[in-house]
Amino acid sequence: MHSTDGLTRRRLLQTSLIVGGLSAFGLKSSRASSPPSIDLPFSRGHRPLVAFPEKRPLMVMTTRPPQLETPFSIFDENIFTPNDAFFVRWHLANIPTTVDLQTFRVTIRGRVKQSSSFSLTDLQQQFEPVEVAVVCQCAGNSRGFSEPRVAGGQWGHGAMGNALWKGVRLRDLLEKAGLEKDAKHVRFDGLDRPVADVTPDFLKSLPLDDAMTDHVLVAYAMNGEPLPFLNGFPLRLVVPGWYATYWVKALNDIEVLNQDDHNFWMDPAYRIPDNACGCVEPGEKATNKIPISTMKVRSFITNIADGDAIHAGSQVLVKGIAFDQGYGIDQVLLSVDGGQHWKATRLGKDYGDFSFRQWETQVTLKPGQSYEFQSLAINRIGESQQLHAKWNPNGYLRNAVETVHVSTKG
Numbered sequence: 001m002h003s004t005d006g007l008t009r010r011r012l013l014q015t016s017l018i019v020g021g022l023s024a025f026g027l028k029s030s031r032a033s034s035p036p037s038i039d040l041p042f043s044r045g046h047r048p049l050v051a052f053p054e055k056r057p058l059m060v061m062t063t064r065p066p067q068l069e070t071p072f073s074i075f076d077e078n079i080f081t082p083n084d085a086f087f088v089r090w091h092l093a094n095i096p097t098t099v100d101l102q103t104f105r106v107t108i109r110g111r112v113k114q115s116s117s118f119s120l121t122d123l124q125q126q127f128e129p130v131e132v133a134v135v136c137q138c139a140g141n142s143r144g145f146s147e148p149r150v151a152g153g154q155w156g157h158g159a160m161g162n163a164l165w166k167g168v169r170l171r172d173l174l175e176k177a178g179l180e181k182d183a184k185h186v187r188f189d190g191l192d193r194p195v196a197d198v199t200p201d202f203l204k205s206l207p208l209d210d211a212m213t214d215h216v217l218v219a220y221a222m223n224g225e226p227l228p229f230l231n232g233f234p235l236r237l238v239v240p241g242w243y244a245t246y247w248v249k250a251l252n253d254i255e256v257l258n259q260d261d262h263n264f265w266m267d268p269a270y271r272i273p274d275n276a277c278g279c280v281e282p283g284e285k286a287t288n289k290i291p292i293s294t295m296k297v298r299s300f301i302t303n304i305a306d307g308d309a310i311h312a313g314s315q316v317l318v319k320g321i322a323f324d325q326g327y328g329i330d331q332v333l334l335s336v337d338g339g340q341h342w343k344a345t346r347l348g349k350d351y352g353d354f355s356f357r358q359w360e361t362q363v364t365l366k367p368g369q370s371y372e373f374q375s376l377a378i379n380r381i382g383e384s385q386q387l388h389a390k391w392n393p394n395g396y397l398r399n400a401v402e403t404v405h406v407s408t409k410g
Ligand SMILES: Nc1nc2c(c(=O)[nH]1)N[C@H]1C(S)=C(S)[C@@H](COP(=O)(O)O)O[C@H]1N2
Pocket: 086, 087, 088, 089, 090, 091, 092, 136, 137, 138, 139, 189, 190, 191, 192, 202, 230, 231, 232, 244, 245, 246, 247, 248, 249, 250, 251
């Protein structure tokens, strides 16, 4: 139900979004003591922790546009990333800070029989609701760990999150509009706009077959709440298994095309080398590139951080998360000796093939030693993580086994 109350809430947030953004600046410049921060373990990895509207303090990479990373400890506390801790990434500085739900419509047009537009209430009342747990991960998550370094936002591992997304199937909207026979791609646009005319508007497209699966949603809720503004209020595309670049936020325009989309954000942006690893030798360029699409299998240790000194009691609990593009996680292995020996772990509750999957195991450690903890996930079609990081010029697709250095005390 979106009552007047809902609208009022949004107007208040509009004000706080502006004020919050400014006071974030003020905090940094006017106070002598430095704000709380986190240092990521690579050069230029210093990140102030600042609370933007509807957000708890997150790691600020850039303010305009906002690019905020989730502190990694959050992933240990929650299998579903709380909305106020969910990472934020916009490309264009002119982002929506207010939406009038009375006039807001999402339009479906192009190669369809009947152009149509829907209000948020139309979507909620006229279509079957679907709710599913899905990981949203930036294509450049973990880019800061690329060696040699690459250009682009120097993310740690926190440009990802897992949420329960609720909305309507994109397919249901497209079927209602009726596809023309020559429909080939579906292009998505949101309310954000470039500040300068030279920057192209942010547009992303999916091939028709991928747009028409059961899974792709136009979502209006995240973990049971309306989407935070910074995560795309009132609607965003959810493309399970695909990197977040396709998850267009503040979605208000869906255009069916009868050809490939070569707009800037599809070509040349967000392309990967056209080979099995999506990689090249460091410093080299791929001859053929294709649009980035589905995510590679990954896992992380969440309860112990790199550099931790822990007590070597009788048994030490090690736990973490794993995910892939939607085949589901089959097993996660753990090594404490840098990959020489591996042991099985227990998987936690299954929230669906697109969700984070928790895992845990106990290890016995000796005091006064150094250990290299590593986790290795394998999905249900037998794909596993890379033992050594692959490289490409944009730092996309990282899915290397990560190492957590641990020392033990008595
Ligand atoms: N409208 C719009 N949608 C967008 C983007 C954008 O710049 N504008 N960035 C995309 C990218 S690259 C990422 S990683 C995700 C980030 O989603 P989040 O901010 O909800 O975490 O949004 C995607 N959707």
